Amino acid sequence: MQFRRACRSLSWDLMHAWGLTRRAALSLAALLAGGAAVEARSRFAPWAESGFGSAEARQLTERDLYPKGRPSLPFSLDATVAFDQRTPWTQARAIRQLRKTAAIFEACGVALRDVTLVRLALPPEDRRIDTGLTDPVTGVPPTVARLAARLPAGAAYPAAFLIGRVAGSASLAVSYRPRLEAETTAPYFNTAWIAYQSHWLPRRDERYSPLAHELAHLLCRCGHTETAQRHLLHSARNFLSSGVLPDDCKRIQDSPLLYVNN
Ligand SMILES: [Zn+2]
Helix, strand or coil, X not given: CHHHHHHHHHHHHHHHHHXXXXXXXXXXXXXXXXXXXXXXXXXXXXXXXXXXXXXXXXXXXXXXXXCCCCCCCCEEEEEEEEEECCCCCCHHHHHHHHHHHHHHHHCCCEEXXXXXXXXXXXXXXHCEEECCCCCCCCCCCHHHHHHHCCCCCCCCCCEEEEECEEECCCCCEEEECCCCCCCCXXXXXXXXXXXXXXXXXXXXXCCCCHHHHHHHHHHHCCCCECCCCCECCECCHHHECCCCXXXXXXXXXXXXXXXXXX
8 A cells, every 4th residue: 555655646746747737637646546446346255264364355356357358268277366464465466466477378378267365464473484494205394384274175276375575495486386196185285475575576577477487387387497588487587577488388288277168
């Protein structure tokens, strides 16, 4: 909220500086207010049977995800996205990540369908994932295993957590996918954990999204590829972009997490 307020006052300052007409100023104000509509429309309800205590959830609308309408595509994806309201993540920022993700996956023929947005208030000890401290058997940080186990039984996967910090070998975001077909039962599989820092980090490609990057790992069941061109799953941070390699698209389309539309 504070960020939006800052934006708005900045725009007003600019308008005064540039001597814009009142009519132009009003339409710009209406445009800025459009961003606030996301907040106004939100109706979070208690997230039944989750182990998160005060968690609240809402089903995102088509307009939340696709302001210009959902495209008709061969594959659909349902997902759960939870943000910790005690971090700078907000509903509007989560939706911005989801819109970018929708646009990126559209190139692979995948449309976001039912997305549950969850607002959580994690205790301080759970706001940070340390990828350096992992369970010796599973290779998963205990915090990840503990939080994922609180997802309700009916939660859609992949499930992404927008949290305060990721520390250790991965410093911005991390995801956990089954390495073997048999390993699909643990609640932490097909989860992604994204630090707030990954959101505001300046990028060469404004359309890039760390949420799309982590979800792509989970869907393609693949890691990074080093190529001469920039793309979504590049191994070098400076080479990350919104473009998806054709091979990665094919692997994404083979994901058991997707629904095939007739
Ligand atoms: Zn990655």
